[in-house]
Amino acid sequence: MNIPRRDFLKTTLVASAATALTGLKASAVETGAAGRDYYELRAYRLKPDAPHALLDAYLEKALIPALNAQGIKTVGVFTEPEAKDGPAVWVLIPHASLESVGRVTAALNRDPAVLAADTDYQHAPTKANPAFDRLDSWLLLAFAGLPQLAVPALARQKAARIFELRIYESYSEARALNKVDMFNAGEIELMQKLDLSPVFYGQALVGRDLPHLTYMLCSPDRATHAKNWSAFGVHPVWQKLRDDPQYADNVSKITSRFLVPAAFSQI
Numbered sequence: 001m002n003i004p005r006r007d008f009l010k011t012t013l014v015a016s017a018a019t020a021l022t023g024l025k026a027s028a029v030e031t032g033a034a035g036r037d038y039y040e041l042r043a044y045r046l047k048p049d050a051p052h053a054l055l056d057a058y059l060e061k062a063l064i065p066a067l068n069a070q071g072i073k074t075v076g077v078f079t080e081p082e083a084k085d086g087p088a089v090w091v092l093i094p095h096a097s098l099e100s101v102g103r104v105t106a107a108l109n110r111d112p113a114v115l116a117a118d119t120d121y122q123h124a125p126t127k128a129n130p131a132f133d134r135l136d137s138w139l140l141l142a143f144a145g146l147p148q149l150a151v152p153a154l155a156r157q158k159a160a161r162i163f164e165l166r167i168y169e170s171y172s173e174a175r176a177l178n179k180v181d182m183f184n185a186g187e188i189e190l191m192q193k194l195d196l197s198p199v200f201y202g203q204a205l206v207g208r209d210l211p212h213l214t215y216m217l218c219s220p221d222r223a224t225h226a227k228n229w230s231a232f233g234v235h236p237v238w239q240k241l242r243d244d245p246q247y248a249d250n251v252s253k254i255t256s257r258f259l260v261p262a263a264f265s266q267i
Helices: 005-022 026-032 053-069 098-108 112-121 173-193 222-234 236-243
Strands: 038-045 076-079 088-095 134-142 162-169 198-206 212-219 253-261
Touching: 038 098, 038 198, 053 076, 053 088, 053 098, 053 112, 088 098, 134 212, 162 173, 162 222, 173 198, 173 212, 173 236, 212 222, 222 236
Parallel strands: none
Antiparallel strands: 038 088, 038 134, 076 088, 076 253, 134 198, 162 212, 162 253, 198 212
8 A cells, every 4th residue: 555655654653652641651541632732743853964954944934833833822933052962853742632743743644834845855955965864752741840842032032042852861761751750740840940941841652762741941152050059969859859769770871962942933
């Protein structure tokens, strides 16, 4: 059977998300739809030293307006100037429900602007100059402690800002859920109190390198961010959580990425 590319992508995304949800603990499944966002986090991997004007044009002129028209008003687009594993453009797409993921994907497949953009974006002149090299995508479920995306004030003001994307891998699903519990027990609230400006926290449901969680912080600059992180590290709330035996060994690897927003990013 020959399935059109667009229908295949839509069907695969929804099926993968459903499969992932059935593998979660019952408590996570039961509470997942109770007002908590889902996030699609994309990493468009680029060839070394390759320009990404074609990709940027697609994101700015086609994808983001189409997502906005579907009710997704805040789409984040970021680059990583200090990437150690190759250049990439990161895209964050929030959804109010799992149903929205499939519905919006189907709508994009019919959007005239997105279809028109395919001429240049999908069909680069040669395979030596594609819009991107590879595309990674993760589906995340928001934590109960921050159930919806929090657009930072700096983004609303169009002010200078940087973001830290932090990924915490765990050696088992149970320990990953335990780390989620630890965040909900006080880490999120403390980060908010210390002006680390959390944007989102998400448990990874679908994607590579599972199990893990991902979250994003925002600051006006690296120096302010480092100062606030230092305050977090010595705060008694964090130290109490860190030393609590029930939360021992729930993180096996931490990856930190500093991102800067594209000029057209809505976050």
